[in-house]
Amino acid sequence: xxxxxxxxxxxxxxxxxxxxxxxxxxxxxxxxxxxxxxxxxxxxxxxxxxxxxxxxxxxxxxxxxxxxxxxxxxxxxxxxxxxxxxxxxxxxxxxxxxxxxxxxxxxxxxxxxxxxxxxxxxxxxxxxxxxxxxxxxxxxxxxxxxxxxxxxxxxxxxxxxxxxxxxxxxxxxxxxxxxxxxxxxxxxxxxxxxxxxxxxxxxxxxxxxxxxxxxxxxxxxxxxxxxxxxxxxxxxxxxxxxxxxxxxxxxxxxxxxxxxxxxxxxxxxxxxxxxxxxxxxxxxxxxxxxxxxxxxxxxxxxxxxxxxxxxxxxxxxxxxxxxxxxxxxxxxxxxxxxxxxxxxxxxxxxxxxxxxx
Amino acid sequence: xxxxxxxxxxxxxxxxxxxxxxxxxxxxxxxxxxxxxxxxxxxxxxxxxxxxxxxxxxxxxxxxxxxxxxxxxxxxxxxxxxxxxxxxxxxxxxxxxxxxxxxxxxxxxxxxxxxxxxxxxxxxxxxxxxxxxxxxxxxxxxxxxxxxxxxxxxxxxxxxxxxxxxxxxxxxxxxxxxxxxxxxxxxxxxxxxxxxxxxxxxxxxxxxxxxxxxxxxxxxxxxxxxxxxxxxxxxxxxxxxxxxxxxxxxxxxxxxxxxxxxxxxxxxxxxxxxxxxxxxxxxxxxxxxxxxxxxxxxxxxxxxxxxxxxxxxxxxxxxxxxxxxxxxxxxxxxxxx
Numbered sequence: 001x002x003x004x005x006x007x008x009x010x011x012x013x014x015x016x017x018x019x020x021x022x023x024x025x026x027x028x029x030x031x032x033x034x035x036x037x038x039x040x041x042x043x044x045x046x047x048x049x050x051x052x053x054x055x056x057x058x059x060x061x062x063x064x065x066x067x068x069x070x071x072x073x074x075x076x077x078x079x080x081x082x083x084x085x086x087x088x089x090x091x092x093x094x095x096x097x098x099x100x101x102x103x104x105x106x107x108x109x110x111x112x113x114x115x116x117x118x119x120x121x122x123x124x125x126x127x128x129x130x131x132x133x134x135x136x137x138x139x140x141x142x143x144x145x146x147x148x149x150x151x152x153x154x155x156x157x158x159x160x161x162x163x164x165x166x167x168x169x170x171x172x173x174x175x176x177x178x179x180x181x182x183x184x185x186x187x188x189x190x191x192x193x194x195x196x197x198x199x200x201x202x203x204x205x206x207x208x209x210x211x212x213x214x215x216x217x218x219x220x221x222x223x224x225x226x227x228x229x230x231x232x233x234x235x236x237x238x239x240x241x242x243x244x245x246x247x248x249x250x251x252x253x254x255x256x257x258x259x260x261x262x263x264x265x266x267x268x269x270x271x272x273x274x275x276x277x278x279x280x281x282x283x284x285x286x287x288x289x290x291x292x293x294x295x296x297x298x299x300x301x302x303x304x305x306x307x308x309x310x311x312x313x314x315x316x317x318x319x320x321x322x323x324x325x326x327x328x329x330x331x332x333x334x335x336x337x338x339x340x341x342x343x344x345x346x347x348x349x350x351x352x353x354x355x356x357x
Numbered sequence: 358x359x360x361x362x363x364x365x366x367x368x369x370x371x372x373x374x375x376x377x378x379x380x381x382x383x384x385x386x387x388x389x390x391x392x393x394x395x396x397x398x399x400x401x402x403x404x405x406x407x408x409x410x411x412x413x414x415x416x417x418x419x420x421x422x423x424x425x426x427x428x429x430x431x432x433x434x435x436x437x438x439x440x441x442x443x444x445x446x447x448x449x450x451x452x453x454x455x456x457x458x459x460x461x462x463x464x465x466x467x468x469x470x471x472x473x474x475x476x477x478x479x480x481x482x483x484x485x486x487x488x489x490x491x492x493x494x495x496x497x498x499x500x501x502x503x504x505x506x507x508x509x510x511x512x513x514x515x516x517x518x519x520x521x522x523x524x525x526x527x528x529x530x531x532x533x534x535x536x537x538x539x540x541x542x543x544x545x546x547x548x549x550x551x552x553x554x555x556x557x558x559x560x561x562x563x564x565x566x567x568x569x570x571x572x573x574x575x576x577x578x579x580x581x582x583x584x585x586x587x588x589x590x591x592x593x594x595x596x597x598x599x600x601x602x603x604x605x606x607x608x609x610x611x612x613x614x615x616x617x618x619x620x621x622x623x624x625x626x627x628x629x630x631x632x633x634x635x636x637x638x639x640x641x642x643x644x645x646x647x648x649x650x651x652x653x654x655x656x657x658x659x660x661x662x663x664x665x666x667x668x669x670x671x672x673x674x675x676x677x678x679x680x681x682x683x684x685x686x687x688x689x690x691x692x693x694x
Contacts, residue, residue: 064507064606188659216655224601226648228411232649233649233653235403236404237652237653253602257601257603264403277510278510284514
């Protein structure tokens with residue numbers, strides 16, 4: 001209740017500032033049309049020192065989401081290393097327009113960098129461009145905003161990288177003889193999952209995967225109970241199933257919990273994308289041999305360094321720009337201002353205790 | 358609208374044949390038969406065990422909801438109560454690994470009972486319709502859980518083994534979860550059918566004014582119904598935590614609608630005064646078996662929601678039909694006298 005009223009006040013205030021800023025900002029429109037916003041005039045200076053005292057604000061999709069909390073915790077660590085000022089704000093719901101009022105507030109506070117996981121690629125655009133004309137650098141992570149209104153997108157992994165990794169793990173777990181495999185996904189219209197599964201299918205068509213047969217893609221709707229039931233259904237429909245591949249954290253945990261507590265334990269392998277803390281139990285009891293995920297803390301970490309490099313003038317977000325991101329090493333900006341974090345990390349019984357997220 | 362409730366139960370066999378529960382049993386039997394013909398493994402031991410385990414949590418919640426609905430009220434906050442209780446139990450067990458399971462269950466029941474009491478007090482003394490009150494507390498209880506849990510999560514590796522095993526262990530071959538559900542549904546059915554307080558609850562749902570005039574302690578009974586519904590949702594929360602092993606602030610979001618669906622499909626009239634608790638339990642079983650069967654039959658899951666919706670409408674139509682028929686037969690009987 002209180003939060004809602006607060007949000008209303010903030011958005012009312014921001015509408016006012018928007019109106020004011022809108023009046024003053026029209027003359028700057030021309031420069032932002034070139035795509036780079038106000039900073040296009042300055043070219044990249046690879047030798048520029050990273051500035052200290054930068055104000056870097058994180059705006060995740062929503063607060064209280066375990067996954068985005070881990071992402072922003074990596075950001076917080078990086079901002080500390082950069083001796084900047086860390087700030088995290090965000091809405092309670094991941095609806096399309098909920099982030100707009102927060103962006104407007106951040107503009108008023110004159111942040112140097114806004115790191116945002118856009119709830120909607122277009123809804124946040126006008127505000128983000130407003131921020132850019134106020135010389136704030138915009139870094140997107142997790143889910144991109146339309147590329148006309150941000151400087152850099154931190155891509156956790158390429159779709160190809162994940163799809164290939166899923167197929168590879170399935171092959172490893174099915175054993176030398178191969179066999180039937182099934183996918184337990186999130187919702188039938190989840191964009192990420194569907195594109196990974198599509199890549200996985202193209203991979204499976206290759207000769208080296210000829211022994212694997214994908215029999216079904218089931219959908220657990222990222223709901224524990226439903227994923228449980230779908231895993232049960234898979235085992236009943238395909239009793240010879242060798243591997244369940246779940247490219248979603250809820251699905252893999254539910255499948256592992258079901259298999260681990262049923263008579264199928266040891267006969268069918270569970271793999272996919274999961275959080276180490278969530279999966280630790282099942283890796284230790286042998287239900288799950290190996291699963292993968294990018295390290296979400298590294299996404300936030302890389303975003304902070306990319307933002308700092310932008311704000312210090314080291315890079316402009318153009319293709320080929322190079323910067324160094326602390327412990328993660330050197331990165332190059334790819335096409336469309338994308339920076340790819342790297343291949344997903346694989347977790348097994350040997351290394352899982354090194355990760356805490 | 359439902360004089361049936363006020364009639365004395367006649368011969369149990371006759372009663373069984375006339376009840377709406379028979380329809381659910383038939384539907385269930387047909388569904389299982391059809392699915393088994395398509396895939397014989399649907400009747401394997403593992404599958405039956407899975408279905409019963411999946412039903413247990415829903416059936417426990419449906420019991421409380423059925424009683425509240427019978428009094429012509431509704432409790433929409435049960436999903437949030439499940440969430441807050443699951444979170445309470447999970448954090449408590451992960452902080453104090455040695456606590457026995459029974460403590461977790463009692464704490465869950467207590468958390469739920471307090472939440473239910475607040476619902477009851479607001480409904481009775483605030484004179485606000487239950488739909489509005491519990492819609493409000495749905496958000497309040499969920500908000501408290503979000504505030505408390507933040508973005509954190511209790512995972513299976515942080516929970517003591519005996520807590521997790523509770524969801525799989527059995528007594529004399531029957532899993533604990535199923536046993537608890539049977540006890541709850543059976544006990545509540547008995548009380549509602551044969552005990553004074555049960556009949557009073559039916560009377561309150563049939564005609565609130567008449568019940569008050571007849572000297573029934575309406576306030577006490579109503580609070581009791583809400584406390585019970587809350588406590589059972591709290592119990593369900595503990596079972597949820599034990600079964601899934603992963604609990605975050607959003608546990609049980611949206612469950613209230615499943616529970617209401619189970620109750621309605623189970624033949625409890627939304628206007629109160631008729632229906633049985635074991636019918637609601639059957640409703641829970643039917644809904645669970647449907648979603649398992651659809652997964653086995655490889656039917657597009659978009660259909661699943663449509664099928665549940667159709668069942669709800671069917672149940673309400675059947676309810677209406679029974680009511681009309683009873684009214685007609687009563688008129689006839691009066692004419693004879």
